[in-house]
Amino acid sequence: MSRIGNNPISIPEGVNVDLKDNVVTVKGKLGELTQEIDGVKLHFEDGVLKLERNSESKDHKAKHGLYRALINNMIEGVSKGFSKELELVGVGYRAKNNGQVLDLALGFSHNIVIDVAPEVKVETISEKGKNPIVKLTSHDKQLVGAVAAKIRSFRKPEPYKGKGVRFVGEIIRRKAGKTA
Numbered sequence: 001m002s003r004i005g006n007n008p009i010s011i012p013e014g015v016n017v018d019l020k021d022n023v024v025t026v027k028g029k030l031g032e033l034t035q036e037i038d039g040v041k042l043h044f045e046d047g048v049l050k051l052e053r054n055s056e057s058k059d060h061k062a063k064h065g066l067y068r069a070l071i072n073n074m075i076e077g078v079s080k081g082f083s084k085e086l087e088l089v090g091v092g093y094r095a096k097n098n099g100q101v102l103d104l105a106l107g108f109s110h111n112i113v114i115d116v117a118p119e120v121k122v123e124t125i126s127e128k129g130k131n132p133i134v135k136l137t138s139h140d141k142q143l144v145g146a147v148a149a150k151i152r153s154f155r156k157p158e159p160y161k162g163k164g165v166r167f168v169g170e171i172i173r174r175k176a177g178k179t180a
Contacts, residue, residue, distance in 0.1 A: 005040075005064030009049040009072050012079050017042075017049060017071075024071055028078025030139040031119070035070055039063045049075075077139040084148040086134045090155075090163035095124045095132045102134065106155040106165070120147050133168065 011017055015028045019042050025034045039060040043050045049071070053064040076082075088095055094105040102122050104112040116122050116136075120143060123135040134151065138144045148167070157164035159175040166172060 003065075005051055005053070005061075005068045007068065009051075009068065009075060011047050011049055011075060015075055015079050017044070017075070024074070026071070026074040026078050028075075028139070030078050030081050033074040033078060033140060035067070035074060037063075037067050037071075040067050073141045077141055081137055081139050082141045082144050083135060083137040084144050085168040086136070086148060086151055087166055087168050088132045088134070089157065089166060093132065093155075093163075093165075094126070095134050096126070097122045097124045097134075102151070104134075104151070104154065107163075112154055114151065116147060117143060119143055 015026065018025045018027075022038055023034055023036050024042070025032065039054055040063060041052045041054065043052060051064060051068045051071070053060040088104070088106070090107060092105065092107060096103050100116045100118060100120075100122060102114045102116055102124070104114070106112060119140055120136050120138040123137075125133040125135065136144050136148055152165045152167070155164045157166045157170075157172045159173055160177055162172050162174060
């Protein structure tokens with residue numbers, strides 16, 4: 001039994017959900033998202049969306065909770081949006097953006113220049129005495145997570161000094177260095 005798939009999804013005002021040929025389209029004030037579904041049926045009633053699986057096969061049981069979570073993230077994204085913040089920890093680590101182009105100085109011989117997807121808004125915050133922060137916001141949760149993971153992959157936090165690119169609030173497991 002899927003506990004997540006059985007939960008109803010409440011649709012807030014200003015969000016429109018359509019189903020056409022196994023493609024769910026969610027429109028809201030922040031944008032529009034689509035997702036192809038298969039193995040589940042959607043039922044709309046009184047601003048509440050419920051998902052029901054077509055059969056009790058293992059594949060349909062797995063997809064029941066998956067599609068419920070994806071549709072819920074789509075509805076939340078077009079109504080509120082999602083954001084991730086990355087912190088650059090290290091001497092000389094800098095970040096600046098020019099529109100959708102992000103320029104990172106992470107201790108390599110050249111700066112890393114990333115052209116971020118147009119759906120994701122990039123903002124850099126640099127205050128004196130604090131680590132630079134890169135803030136990513138969008139209505140697509142998967143895209144924000146993928147862009148944040150790509151930026152983090154350029155210089156992952158290392159366990160000895162803690163230098164690198166990390167999520168704000170992420171706890172890095174530290175190791176003791178060599179003893180004399």
